[in-house]
Amino acid sequence: xxxxxxxxxxxxxxxxxxxxxxxxxxxxxxxxxxxxxxxxxxxxxxxxxxxxxxxxxxxxxxxxxxxxxxxxxxxxxxxxxxxxxxxxxxxxxxxxxxxxxxxxxxxxxxxxxxxxxxxxxxxxxxxxxxxxxxxxxxxxxxxxxxxxxxxxxxxxxxxxxxxxxxxxxxxxxxxxxxxxxxxxxxxxxxxxxxxxxxxxxxxxxxxxxxxxxxxxxxxxxxxxxxxxxxxxxxxxxxxxxxxxxxxxxxxxxxxxxxxxxxxxxxxxxxxxxxxxxxxxxxxxxxxxxxxxxxxxxxxxxxxxxxxxxxxxxxxxxxxxxxxxxxxxxxxxxxxxxxxxxxxxxxxxxxxxxxxxxxxxxxxxxxxxxxxxxxxxxxxxxxxxxxxxxxxxxxxxxxxxxxxxxxxxxxxxxxxxxxxxxxxxxxxxxxxxxxxxxxxxxxxxxxxxxxx
Amino acid sequence: xxxxxxxxxxxxxxxxxxxxxxxxxxxxxxxxxxxxxxxxxxxxxxxxxxxxxxxxxxxxxxxxxxxxxxxxxxxxxxxxxxxxxxxxxxxxxxxxxxxxxxxxxxxxxxxxxxxxxxxxxxxxxxxxxxxxxxxxxxxxxxxxxxxxxxxxxxxxxxxxxxxxxxxxxxxxxxxxxxxxxxxxxxxxxxxxxxxxxxxxxxxxxxxxxxxxxxxxxxxxxxxxxxxxxxxxxxxxxxxxxxxxxxxxxxxxxxxxxxxxxxxxxxxxxxxxxxxxxxxxxxxxxxxxxxxxxxxxxxxxxxxxxxxxxxxxxxxxxxxxxxxxxxxxxxxxxxxxxxxxxxxxxxxxxxxxxxxxxxxxxxxxxxxxxxxxxxxxxxxxxxxxxxxxxxxxxxxxxxxxxxxxxxxxxxxxxxxxxxxxxxxxxxxxxxxxxxxxxxxxxxxxxxxxxxxxxxxxxxxxxxxxx
Numbered sequence: 001x002x003x004x005x006x007x008x009x010x011x012x013x014x015x016x017x018x019x020x021x022x023x024x025x026x027x028x029x030x031x032x033x034x035x036x037x038x039x040x041x042x043x044x045x046x047x048x049x050x051x052x053x054x055x056x057x058x059x060x061x062x063x064x065x066x067x068x069x070x071x072x073x074x075x076x077x078x079x080x081x082x083x084x085x086x087x088x089x090x091x092x093x094x095x096x097x098x099x100x101x102x103x104x105x106x107x108x109x110x111x112x113x114x115x116x117x118x119x120x121x122x123x124x125x126x127x128x129x130x131x132x133x134x135x136x137x138x139x140x141x142x143x144x145x146x147x148x149x150x151x152x153x154x155x156x157x158x159x160x161x162x163x164x165x166x167x168x169x170x171x172x173x174x175x176x177x178x179x180x181x182x183x184x185x186x187x188x189x190x191x192x193x194x195x196x197x198x199x200x201x202x203x204x205x206x207x208x209x210x211x212x213x214x215x216x217x218x219x220x221x222x223x224x225x226x227x228x229x230x231x232x233x234x235x236x237x238x239x240x241x242x243x244x245x246x247x248x249x250x251x252x253x254x255x256x257x258x259x260x261x262x263x264x265x266x267x268x269x270x271x272x273x274x275x276x277x278x279x280x281x282x283x284x285x286x287x288x289x290x291x292x293x294x295x296x297x298x299x300x301x302x303x304x305x306x307x308x309x310x311x312x313x314x315x316x317x318x319x320x321x322x323x324x325x326x327x328x329x330x331x332x333x334x335x336x337x338x339x340x341x342x343x344x345x346x347x348x349x350x351x352x353x354x355x356x357x358x359x360x361x362x363x364x365x366x367x368x369x370x371x372x373x374x375x376x377x378x379x380x381x382x383x384x385x386x387x388x389x390x391x392x393x394x395x396x397x398x399x400x401x402x403x404x405x406x407x408x409x410x411x412x413x414x415x416x417x418x419x420x421x422x423x424x425x426x427x428x429x430x431x432x433x434x435x436x437x438x439x440x441x442x443x444x445x446x447x448x449x450x451x
Numbered sequence: 452x453x454x455x456x457x458x459x460x461x462x463x464x465x466x467x468x469x470x471x472x473x474x475x476x477x478x479x480x481x482x483x484x485x486x487x488x489x490x491x492x493x494x495x496x497x498x499x500x501x502x503x504x505x506x507x508x509x510x511x512x513x514x515x516x517x518x519x520x521x522x523x524x525x526x527x528x529x530x531x532x533x534x535x536x537x538x539x540x541x542x543x544x545x546x547x548x549x550x551x552x553x554x555x556x557x558x559x560x561x562x563x564x565x566x567x568x569x570x571x572x573x574x575x576x577x578x579x580x581x582x583x584x585x586x587x588x589x590x591x592x593x594x595x596x597x598x599x600x601x602x603x604x605x606x607x608x609x610x611x612x613x614x615x616x617x618x619x620x621x622x623x624x625x626x627x628x629x630x631x632x633x634x635x636x637x638x639x640x641x642x643x644x645x646x647x648x649x650x651x652x653x654x655x656x657x658x659x660x661x662x663x664x665x666x667x668x669x670x671x672x673x674x675x676x677x678x679x680x681x682x683x684x685x686x687x688x689x690x691x692x693x694x695x696x697x698x699x700x701x702x703x704x705x706x707x708x709x710x711x712x713x714x715x716x717x718x719x720x721x722x723x724x725x726x727x728x729x730x731x732x733x734x735x736x737x738x739x740x741x742x743x744x745x746x747x748x749x750x751x752x753x754x755x756x757x758x759x760x761x762x763x764x765x766x767x768x769x770x771x772x773x774x775x776x777x778x779x780x781x782x783x784x785x786x787x788x789x790x791x792x793x794x795x796x797x798x799x800x801x802x803x804x805x806x807x808x809x810x811x812x813x814x815x816x817x818x819x820x821x822x823x824x825x826x827x828x829x830x831x832x833x834x835x836x837x838x839x840x841x842x843x844x845x846x847x848x849x850x851x852x853x854x855x856x857x858x859x860x861x862x863x864x865x866x867x868x869x870x871x872x873x874x875x876x877x878x879x880x881x882x883x884x885x886x887x888x889x890x891x892x893x894x895x896x897x898x899x900x901x902x903x904x905x906x907x908x909x910x911x912x913x914x915x916x
Contacts, residue, residue, distance in 0.1 A: 036515070036712075042794060043540050044519040050504075065497075071504035072523045080503065088499035091572050095495055148714040148835075183714060183835050190716075192835045226910075229682040259492070260595060260638075261631065339502050379829035379842025380862035380912070384631060384638050389679070389861035389912040391831070391840035408838050410864050410912025412681065449681040449864070449912040 004160035022163035024052040035130035050338035064092035101297035108293040108300040109284040115201035136211035146183040161298035169298035184218035193217025224407035233368035234446040238430035242438030249346030254317035273419035278352035288348035296333035296342040318344040349436035354425030363400035386415040466551035469534040472541040474511040478611040481507040482791040488601040491579040508791040559746035563622035563650025567602035582663040589667040595631035609751040617751035628666040634674035641670030646885035648744040676857040679913025685821030694899030699830035699839040700867040706797040707774035716837035726871035732760040736800035742885035743800040743898040750786035789893040803900030807877025811903035816852040837867040878903035
């Protein structure tokens, strides 16, 4: 890791005159195995690296930023990227709010996000896990007719962010996943179900649970029917709830707010959600797979309370969106790899757990829909207007119990309304890949569209 | 930019190395991609970005197993290292010497008239400002305009142990306008893309202005939108973006990887009537200038026009090298990959429904009650069940044969094999639209096309009872 910092520090010396330079260096090693019919179908081993460069020119009327990136850490590629970024900066509009992050005195949390066993586990063992996962699903239920993808993957990733403003941040992370898709049949109807397990290392993975998940989700959908349209309460399982939280997190971005693209704008201090709803973004909680000591600008990540007992408390900011809003960064810059520039975003959302389990939520809801998977989230959610309409598969809840499976339906409401309509929050927190943990939540007044 | 990425002698030696452990097939794909993007948001030029990514992906196939490795190091030693890593799946070792000899390269020069790198950045910004001005000229209710311009120049060379040796030089340009209108009851969005496998000539002031106007008007219209209905209704889809329906309802299900794994509802259905007799569906990589155009696919196979459904009868699937090899047939030119860091798989190019003979206005006039979808957003499908969704981003009620109230965004949901049979009218006003197709974590540019058409019913996922 210190190697990356050292390389970056050397590169900073190329800064010219009064310009400021920020460099984001990343490298990683990935392994992916896909098993099919007891054999390795695909085996990928790869290492990759890259650099993101941002150059800031400060003028009387404001600053300009130009960016460039390269999928390599060799000197020639980096030199070219620096030159390109410098050239690009000339064309940006001078803007008084544009700035790079400055060290703000907040100490980064000491987090253990790596496990050396990702590197030390022999490839054959990783291959065996993918093959075993497929076998567990195929042999777990006679209704499973196909396993079209059983995958093992892991990564070792390192990154460093340094700047002429005094930023020096470096961190590493490892991760391992297995995932499997099962196709079940009852002779006339086919249904699919996903199972997954995630951790920091191969030994964290629970193959049996991933297999059981895929089997349960696919087989219990068999014979699914398309109901007539109706209105009811919907119970989202932890996975689909995590997707919901991540969408809400998008509207809590200070950047969306200062750009006037969030339905939360100008509502701090107001009640925006049900009293049971407390949502916190905390990348310093190492239980999140997305936990990180530093944000995308090299500031320490910190715990930010977004919504507390239904009241909107604030937004997450990076340096520029904070300046536009007249505040300071919350250490919440996120960036999508070396090609992406920092922007404000939630990284590790968690809803405060309730005190009842999923079965109790079914009992209290009585009649409704249990949502187990979502389809068309990117096409069905408008985070500016808040319109929400997503395809789902799941099951009816009748008299407090799961009943017949449902297919080819959508659930619809608006995000604003759904937050206020949260009626139950489960205690079954599931730590998932992505920017949010999940737990079962029940939401009232959902329109279900069917035939 | 015109130098060879990797010369034929090096390619031959790398392929030979890749085959040395008993591989049955080996391929080198070397790529050099330059991209640039610019964003104008609220009249501020926020960021110009440039990127460069180059490297090679090498795969080795033994039996049903594919080994894959990629490297950013295009030197001979870097490529030989990747070849050995990919060949490690050939566990039998040995295998003897398989000398690979390449003949003449099938080279495809860029078809762009104006290369992105030759365009002054100030000129790009001027065009974005023009779009901003045009959008704002629609009135003060347009409170936000953002404009994005991007281009990519992708050169690659691909060679394999069976002697395929080809290169392509693809230039793509895109321009998106997003407007937000603010009214009494909230904000609404409007969006228009322009995109093509073309150079900067694609972006004339007129084309850009038209996109800006379209995005602004769409946002303004939606200010009065009411919640979409809920339930099964007749739907008229406007030409162009309506093609996403077929991309999701059957396109993905006709990709041979899903077929060979029996993970598609269309497996085993060649020769059967799977759609209304009005439906003739084509996937065509040769539509010059369209977003999904390619001279050769990412396995070196020439792009082709493939009829998938003819008069409602399923005629063929789409194929890449690996899947066609298993079936002992030829690839259909549908082997595509996001970059050298990804394995190719079966992907669509430009997928379109052939136009019909009806008149678009008459189709609407003959629909007593239903929904008119003027623009579709993205979609998603589960190929194993056939259930799919797509989002409508501009839609209206049809009442007594007339387009009436605008509707808020929502998804539509249906089952592919069922919906294909519900096509009961197709007009002649064919057009195409660009999109980005995601599959197994890889994104590739695709085109979708169709003329105005009607479905007798599909489920509208609105919030109103």
